[in-house]
Amino acid sequence: MKQSAQLPVMEHFYTLQGEGKHSGRAAYFIRLAGCDVGCVWCDVKESWDISPDQYLTIKQLLTEVAQSNTDFVVITGGEPTMHNLKELTNALHTKGYEIAIETAGVHRLNGHIDWYCFSPKKFKAPIEEAYALANELKVVIAHPSDFEWAEQHAAKVQSSCVLYLQTEWEKQERFLPQIIDYIKRNKKWKISLQTHKYMQIP
């Protein structure tokens, strides 16, 4: 078993956050390996499996983050709540970084996060904790029935939680107009675009 001060990292890079509440903001991304959700339309399937050579120490990660100009770190996956994030998040907070997580909310969060982006998936049910922690609910629309499914989740989050609808990238021609129309009729929602894909940045 790996020491707790190591985490499996698929990739890490400095870029702009492309989607959701922090869209457009410079952010250092730490994409942890491992996912047990299994979305059929997943665009990072290579993150699902963990290999022994992917482990980095918290110290190594902090060194990489420090070499960027960032004040904001996004922990994503994969499914990052599969891992104990206490040491990483404590270390990042000690250095003054603001931290966001992107999660399907399927495991208890082990760590201290400033912004919890909850993106539920149909392929594995979220746990109740995710609704209480969510600062941002981001629902990917890949089927007409997903609008009703999004409302079911929106009914369970805190009133302060920001609500986003985002089209599945491959189906945007079909669903972008539907999302725009839906939001005009249901103004509590906002649209989230994967602007990093338009900009062709990671």
Ligand code: SF4
């Ligand atoms: Fe892919 Fe994320 Fe779904 Fe996991 S939760 S399968 S990483 S889209």
